[in-house]
Amino acid sequence: MSLTNASPLDAAQAAKSASHILATLPASARNDALTAIHTGLAAARDDILAANARDLELARAAAADGRLSQSLVSRLDLGKAGKWDDMLKGILDVRDLPDPVGRVTLRTRLDHGLDLERVSCPIGVLLIIFEARPEVIANIASLAVKSGNAAILKGGKESTESFVAISRAISAALETTRVPNGAIQLVTTRDVIPELLAQDRYIDLVIPRGSNELVRYIKSNTKIPVLGHADGICSMFLEHTADPQMAADVIVDSKTSYPAACNSLETLLVEQSALTTILPRVAEALAAKGVELRCDPKSKAALQDFNLSATIVDAVPSDYDTEFLGLTLAVKTVADLDEAVQHINAHGSKHTDAILTSSKELAEQFMSSVDAAGVYWNASTRFADGMRYGFGTEVGISTNKIHSRGPVGLEGLMIYKYKIRGAGHVTAVYGEGEGKKRFLHESVPL
Amino acid sequence: MSLTNASPLDAAQAAKSASHILATLPASARNDALTAIHTGLAAARDDILAANARDLELARAAAADGRLSQSLVSRLDLGKAGKWDDMLKGILDVRDLPDPVGRVTLRTRLDHGLDLERVSCPIGVLLIIFEARPEVIANIASLAVKSGNAAILKGGKESTESFVAISRAISAALETTRVPNGAIQLVTTRDVIPELLAQDRYIDLVIPRGSNELVRYIKSNTKIPVLGHADGICSMFLEHTADPQMAADVIVDSKTSYPAACNSLETLLVEQSALTTILPRVAEALAAKGVELRCDPKSKAALQDFNLSATIVDAVPSDYDTEFLGLTLAVKTVADLDEAVQHINAHGSKHTDAILTSSKELAEQFMSSVDAAGVYWNASTRFADGMRYGFGTEVGISTNKIHSRGPVGLEGLMIYKYKIRGAGHVTAVYGEGEGKKRFLHESVPL
Structure with a gap:
């Protein structure tokens, strides 16, 4: 050097x-x-x-x-x-x-x-x-x-x-x-x-x-390729068959375990049919961590009986395009998975997006449809990290898609995405200290 | 559509x-x-x-x-x-x-x-x-x-x-x-x-x-990533242990089988010790196809007794940075493989470069050292083609190097290069017509 x-x-x-x-x-x-x-x-x-x-x-x-x-x-x-x-x-x-x-x-x-x-x-x-x-x-x-x-x-x-x-x-x-x-x-x-x-x-x-x-x-300001990402607008879709406690745990981890990180949650998309069944428990868990919710009218109405008024603010359209980098979360009601996917593909930053559901079929559909470097099922967005992926360390997280050299046929038109299938896993429990869980990082045959 | x-x-x-x-x-x-x-x-x-x-x-x-x-x-x-x-x-x-x-x-x-x-x-x-x-x-x-x-x-x-x-x-x-x-x-x-x-x-x-x-x-004029290449300045290094007839065949194919193509040869680097032993036969074969040689003083001197004066022109420095796209070839004398590699890495376009040698060791050294999408040993540069590689067809040939998405660790810092190991193969003999050779395109275990 x-x-x-x-x-x-x-x-x-x-x-x-x-x-x-x-x-x-x-x-x-x-x-x-x-x-x-x-x-x-x-x-x-x-x-x-x-x-x-x-x-x-x-x-x-x-x-x-x-x-x-x-x-x-x-x-x-x-x-x-x-x-x-x-x-x-x-x-x-x-x-x-x-x-x-x-x-x-x-x-x-x-x-x-x-x-x-x-x-x-x-x-x-x-x-x-x-x-x-x-x-x-x-x-x-x-x-x-x-x-x-x-x-x-x-x-x-x-x-x-x-x-x-x-x-x-x-x-x-x-x-x-x-x-x-x-x-x-x-x-x-x-x-x-x-x-x-x-x-x-x-x-x-x-x-x-x-x-x-x-x-x-x-x-x-450069002609040199740039590897990385500007925004990290990560979204989570809360589908109505999600386990409520798992949803609360995963969303709290995604939003609060390191709010300034690029892989933290910024937008929560709630399926209409989950508004009264699951959202309240999630909102209470977030409120307990001091998270301000920027709600659309439907999600605000669903929470009105839960003594959360101190933490609820009316959302404005720009909230759904904002990386808050702090204890603020935009909440929006969607009719179904299709609307959630459309929202994410239009407003997300192609970094990491997740679905909470008990349906394997819907999870696979979500992971195929969302255009992002990371698409997760029942796991925190904060797993998007080179150390957590088992890469030792990382030089950065890239939302780039281009990767080809030499004669480019079909394979050169492809890029990969990372899929995670969990069961409500959160990141905060992993670490090197006492009482912390260790990653296995085992290679599994393809 | x-x-x-x-x-x-x-x-x-x-x-x-x-x-x-x-x-x-x-x-x-x-x-x-x-x-x-x-x-x-x-x-x-x-x-x-x-x-x-x-x-x-x-x-x-x-x-x-x-x-x-x-x-x-x-x-x-x-x-x-x-x-x-x-x-x-x-x-x-x-x-x-x-x-x-x-x-x-x-x-x-x-x-x-x-x-x-x-x-x-x-x-x-x-x-x-x-x-x-x-x-x-x-x-x-x-x-x-x-x-x-x-x-x-x-x-x-x-x-x-x-x-x-x-x-x-x-x-x-x-x-x-x-x-x-x-x-x-x-x-x-x-x-x-x-x-x-x-x-x-x-x-x-x-x-x-x-x-x-x-x-x-x-x-x-765009912020969108561009896949492709501007120049195709392909070089060939003629090492002194190359088989003279193979060298003539491969260089003639590389230069003349489709001179307007990006994978055609533009610069021939001749090892000093091959000037009098191999270059004359190569130059005569090229002259027979109507190729003009832009020679440095040493290669010109080596060819002076061969009645090639009609096809030899004194090279100027810019010839070694030019894609002629026609029947013109720049010729330069180099002391050894190291100088050839340095020339290619400085003047080439990172498209496809080749070595002619009977030494496996030197070939491997060349293929490791040259920074290009294609690096060949004893084969024509014109193999750089999606159909020839067995990809069916191609959208273009890329000299890009960037390809990463998601958390980027070691693997994301890598790109591939294509290596070919031949025995003097040329492209012109392949095709669909009568008397033409067919590609095998067999997959070989890694």
């Missing part, structure tokens, strides 16, 4: 050259580099935490003056319980995943002695633009090295001291490995984002991690 | 609605629609060929005045031997391919009763913008229906009468099927391309089929 004051053009060219070497390294060389990064960061713990403390001090002062949000200060803190250890463990988790490079996914004999293979290979050079959280640098560096991609990292200025300390440790560690120095670069010069976004000749993919505004700005 | 004078916005909205229905139809319904299209076109043969004759008459007049190229007139002619039958056969070939929708490509048990699946599904709405060839409409409609994608087609104005006749037949055929009318739309109003390119809310993917200028214009 190099900490560079090079121009964006020079950084991008160096990354491209490094990517060509990285793409040919065997898995053992890439894994050795991850071991070295882990060892190097562990040894530099005190230096890095001291640098992080200096960032935090400035950030706290800025927050006291109202120039910075308290939540940003909180995301900045590498000393928070478990954060440092999780960061280090993540590096080894990624190292121990199967090698994604060189997988043969199609093999066709075209003629005697003439064989065609489709083989996985790295994309090339990634540009990752992110805001505060300093541990992201270790996640991204791990995924990039393991997958044989070079990466240029541009972090938010609030974390500069932390980034520099981490990057020094990673750089020293990589010196002892076969991964070239230019493969992971940290750009710290100011105001370089527009210039980086212009390097479409050398950079293959931009991955923004941050606010919707950051993502939108990037999408509108 | 509807033949529409609707506004681009209305057409895009109708296609999006249709795509949501199409995505849920079973394979049998999509296959029945393809059978109906085949039957309908066969029955309308005389009408369509008469319409095509009217297009041809206008085009020939325009060509006589110099307002249109002769090659465009030739591409327009549906009556050319075999073209009509190939078009009809292509529809049934696509119908008979395995269903690409609903394939499970990952299945993970996250917890007891909580299973994750990754399933293939259609992209949504495709916009295909193409120039003359009227048979493309049948290819595209077949691939779209089979893959469950809606499609908006905008053809070149020279083929208007043919398109209208074909689209009427397809439209009548689809009336009897479960595929909704808006699923395939032909837009015939003029000057609608900029407005169509602005419908990024409804259109998921643009596929331009035509000149480099058309593709570049589209890439610079």
